[in-house]
Amino acid sequence: MFPVTLWLFFGATAPRHIAQMFSQDSLEVRITNLADTAYCIGAEGQKGRSFGAGEIIYEGSVVLTMMGTVPVLGYGLKLLPWANSDQEFMQLRLSDISLAASLVHLPAAWNGSLRHEKLYDFFCKTDQNPVFTTYAFSIIR
Numbered sequence: 070m071f072p073v074t075l076w077l078f079f080g081a082t083a084p085r086h087i088a089q090m091f092s093q094d095s096l097e098v099r100i101t102n103l104a105d106t107a108y109c110i111g112a113e114g115q116k117g118r119s120f121g122a123g124e125i126i127y128e129g130s131v132v133l134t135m136m137g138t139v140p141v142l143g144y145g146l147k148l149l150p151w152a153n154s155d156q157e158f159m160q161l162r163l164s165d166i167s168l169a170a171s172l173v174h175l176p177a178a179w180n181g182s183l184r185h186e187k188l189y190d191f192f193c194k195t196d197q198n199p200v201f202t203t204y205a206f207s208i209i210r
Contacts, residue, residue, distance in 0.1 A: 099128045100161070104194035110160070112184055114151045116192060126161075126191055133164040136193070140181065147181030151190060158192035165189075 102120045109117040109126075120126050138159045140152040152160040165187040166174070177183040 096131055097129065098131050098134070098163075100126045100163075102126050102193065107161075107194065108158070108192040110151050110190035110192055114154055116155075120191075126193075127163055127189055130165050131163050132166060132168075134162070136161045146179055148178070150181030151192070155192060158194060161191040161193045163189040163191075 102122060102124050105122055107120040107124075107126055109120075111117045135148060136159055137149050138152050140149045140160075141147050142149075149160045149162055154160075164171075164185075166185055170185070170187075171178065174183050174185065
């Protein structure tokens, strides 16, 4: 499993990030809450600002977007530290942290303790069917 993960990162993800780092090209997104409520997650995992149905949760550039209800992906890699904090919500994590900064902060990112001004966390309502999500994700060009 670990060699596959390394291959996926160094064979697929890292080259894209390196190319993006030199091209200064970023992905612009708009994420809208379609459920009744979503929350910004505070520094210690507490619910912060609430977003009603139809409100924009985030609009801006991203390097990485992930969501889930499982905090640890394997080998102690805790990318979604608040994912199982509330059974009603999944964690949505958006990152606009550069590859260089990500490497500098790798230990903190690995154990789930990373806090950064370009790291955005939200609680979003989970759906009974995991294929469908309760937010809209739009790529803006």
